[in-house]
Amino acid sequence: MNKFLNPKLFSKDVEMIPTRNGYGDGVVEAGRANPNVVVLCCDLVESTRSLPFAQAFPQRFFEMGVAEQNMAGVGAGMAATGKIPFISSYAVFSPGRNWDQIRVSIAYSNLNVKIMGAHSGISVGPDGATHQALEDIAIMRVLPNMVVLAPCDAHEARKAVLAAAKYVGPVYIRFTREKTPVITRPSTPFEIGKAVVLREGSDVTLIACGPLVYEALLAAEQLSKRGIDAEVINCPSIKPLDKKTILKSVQKTGAAVTVEEHQTTGGLFGAIAEFLSQTNPVPIIPVGMDDTFGESGTPDELLTKYGMRSKNIERAVSVLMR
Amino acid sequence: MLIRESKVRQLEVLANTIREDIVSMLLEAGSGHSAGPLGMADVFTALYFHVAKIDPKKPRDEKRDRIILSNGHICPVLYASLAHAGFFPRSELKTLRKLNSRLQGHPHRGSLPGVENTSGPLGQGLSQSVGVALALKLNKSRSRVFCLMSDGEQEEGQTWEAAMSAGKYRLNNLVGIMDRNNIQIDGQTEFVMPLEPLSDKYRAFGWHVIEVDGHNIRAIIEACDEAKSIIEKPTLILAHTTPGKGVDFMENDYLWHGKPPTKQEAREALRQLRTLGGRISSEHE
Numbered sequence: 211m212n213k214f215l216n217p218k219l220f221s222k223d224v225e226m227i228p229t230r231n232g233y234g235d236g237v238v239e240a241g242r243a244n245p246n247v248v249v250l251c252c253d254l255v256e257s258t259r260s261l262p263f264a265q266a267f268p269q270r271f272f273e274m275g276v277a278e279q280n281m282a283g284v285g286a287g288m289a290a291t292g293k294i295p296f297i298s299s300y301a302v303f304s305p306g307r308n309w310d311q312i313r314v315s316i317a318y319s320n321l322n323v324k325i326m327g328a329h330s331g332i333s334v335g336p337d338g339a340t341h342q343a344l345e346d347i348a349i350m351r352v353l354p355n356m357v358v359l360a361p362c363d364a365h366e367a368r369k370a371v372l373a374a375a376k377y378v379g380p381v382y383i384r385f386t387r388e389k390t391p392v393i394t395r396p397s398t399p400f401e402i403g404k405a406v407v408l409r410e411g412s413d414v415t416l417i418a419c420g421p422l423v424y425e426a427l428l429a430a431e432q433l434s435k436r437g438i439d440a441e442v443i444n445c446p447s448i449k450p451l452d453k454k455t456i457l458k459s460v461q462k463t464g465a466a467v468t469v470e471e472h473q474t475t476g477g478l479f480g481a482i483a484e485f486l487s488q489t490n491p492v493p494i495i496p497v498g499m500d501d502t503f504g505e506s507g508t509p510d511e512l513l514t515k516y517g518m519r520s521k522n523i524e525r526a527v528s529v530l531m532r
Numbered sequence: 533m534l535i536r537e538s539k540v541r542q543l544e545v546l547a548n549t550i551r552e553d554i555v556s557m558l559l560e561a562g563s564g565h566s567a568g569p570l571g572m573a574d575v576f577t578a579l580y581f582h583v584a585k586i587d588p589k590k591p592r593d594e595k596r597d598r599i600i601l602s603n604g605h606i607c608p609v610l611y612a613s614l615a616h617a618g619f620f621p622r623s624e625l626k627t628l629r630k631l632n633s634r635l636q637g638h639p640h641r642g643s644l645p646g647v648e649n650t651s652g653p654l655g656q657g658l659s660q661s662v663g664v665a666l667a668l669k670l671n672k673s674r675s676r677v678f679c680l681m682s683d684g685e686q687e688e689g690q691t692w693e694a695a696m697s698a699g700k701y702r703l704n705n706l707v708g709i710m711d712r713n714n715i716q717i718d719g720q721t722e723f724v725m726p727l728e729p730l731s732d733k734y735r736a737f738g739w740h741v742i743e744v745d746g747h748n749i750r751a752i753i754e755a756c757d758e759a760k761s762i763i764e765k766p767t768l769i770l771a772h773t774t775p776g777k778g779v780d781f782m783e784n785d786y787l788w789h790g791k792p793p794t795k796q797e798a799r800e801a802l803r804q805l806r807t808l809g810g811r812i813s814s815e816h817e
Contacts, residue, residue, distance in 0.1 A: 248667075269670070270670070272666065272701075275696070275697070275700075277690075277693035277696070279655075279659070279689070279690040280659045280662070280694050280696075281659075282659070283656050283657075283658075283660045284659050284660070284662050284666065284697065286649070286659070286660050286663055287600075287649075287660040287661060287662060287664040287665070288663040288667040289663075290641065290648065290649065290660070290663070291598075291664050291668060291671070292667065292671075295663075310653055311656055311659070311690070314650055314653050314656055315649070315650060315656050315660055318640065319641040319642055319649070319650045320642065321641075
């Protein structure tokens with residue numbers, strides 16, 4: 211097994227932790243390391259996992275109420291005064307509702323604000339389409355100066371938060387609600403702008419982000435039984451993109467499938483397609499939300515209904531191999 | 533803060549010069565807003581040349597007071613004030629809105645020394661100011677934050693989110709100054725979207741409110757001084773101003789909100805400003 215992968219990954223007792231917990235742990239660590247780290251939250255302290263920070267550093271925690279636009283502006287003002295604000299809410303609200311404030315007050319001024327979007331993706335489940343952020347990567351990726359990260363598990367989420375705290379400039383990180391398999395190890399490296407090859411292969415490249423990296427790895431296992439040798443790349447840094455790793459892989463395989471819990475327009479597929487079309491055009495099939503809104507249901511039911519399971523990835527590979 | 537009558541006179545003359553610069557800048561730019569910048573020249577002069585602790589040689593000094601402009605479209609008055617204060621050469625004012633200029637059509641933090649924030653899309657400055665004020669409190673700083681706002685942007689919901697949070701955190705280091713000129717692009721504010729009772733609204737949100745004549749420099753200075761003694765609340769100074777102040781054909785006409793003068797109009801505007809409305813003669817004639 212790849213040295214970056216959790217040895218228990220495919221066993222029944224694999225640890226299941228939501229990526230939002232990685233934020234909760236990471237931001238406390240960041241706060242301990244740097245007294246300028248502050249956290250703002252919009253009436254979702256427990257579910258975003260801002261609570262451990264609020265308890266550890268009550269003087270540096272700011273409850274902003276249900277007012278995401280104001281939170282973005284307040285974050286900008288704090289950053290302009292030397293603080294490192296982590297502004298936290300559900301991704302549908304921040305950056306969903308306060309995009310203009312993020313664009314004008316934060317991104318254009320290149321201010322050091324970290325936007326923490328919880329409950330991204332369709333796996334939010336029963337809350338339904340209003341609360342399932344499936345556009346957040348697209349609306350953040352399009353902003354100049356903005357870094358966009360989608361960690362695959364709680365370990366990576368924690369590292370992404372710590373990296374964001376050290377990086378000077380605006381960063382968006384999306385987290386998910388559900389408990390999902392711990393894919394990586396605590397020692398697996400994480401760097402903004404870096405993708406990691408989790409499984410080497412030569413027939414097709416599976417590029418995934420977020421907890422669906424697990425589905426990509428499952429698909430690769432199944433494909434190998436059919437004699438198809440898939441390479442799996444975990445691509446948590448959607449902007450900046452690790453162009454070198456992606457280019458090297460598709461030059462070898464000649465085809466790719468992108469996997470994301472996001473609209474296929476403007477997200478990971480968009481980023482990969484934009485890059486490869488200019489450098490090394492290859493056929494790419496996206497697995498993700500196909501230009502539709504979600505609905506209520508369990509996370510498993512929704513991922514199946516909307517086609518983001520390993521078998522959908524396998525099917526996409528079959529089409530490419532035809 | 534005691535201020536001598538002679539100093540007030542000096543500031544009034546400076547405000548008039550800033551108005552002349554605004555007219556010249558707008559003429560040169562060929563686009564931009566006339567009424568708001570002229571109306572706020574006295575407030576800006578009071579702030580930049582008497583009230584606020586700022587040092588153009590150290591534009592990012594931690595101990596400085598912060599002047600945040602929320603309604604970025606009145607930036608000609610900001611740029612003229614910064615240039616007169618010495619943040620950059622006055623000659624650069626004529627580059628307003630031109631390619632490669634540091635004087636962007638709406639102010640951009642990072643482009644020009646002295647510009648504290650990016651603004652233009654309305655309603656964002658008060659939130660930014662709350663953030664600055666909170667951070668200053670964390671730093672145990674004695675610096676103050678002055679947030680200049682328009683009345684029209686009170687129509688933005690974000691303004692009230694920010695007002696609420698300033699009240700919650702009892703930001704006594706924050707002074708909002710609202711340009712109550714009663715006009716916006718589509719007409720009189722009370723026709724476009726009634727705003728009154730503004731004083732009561734801010735009081736209800738936990739603010740101390742002072743109403744002043746926005747062209748009375750002494751009154752503006754005294755209001756900023758009074759705000760210092762309010763230790764439990766942020767203060768709003770509701771500055772009643774005349775849009776287009778100093779140029780008779782622009783005054784109180786909402787059509788002058790968003791357009792620059794033509795060459796002839798600028799010449800007449802400058803004549804009025806240089807002669808203080810015909811009361812004195814001008815060597816520029």
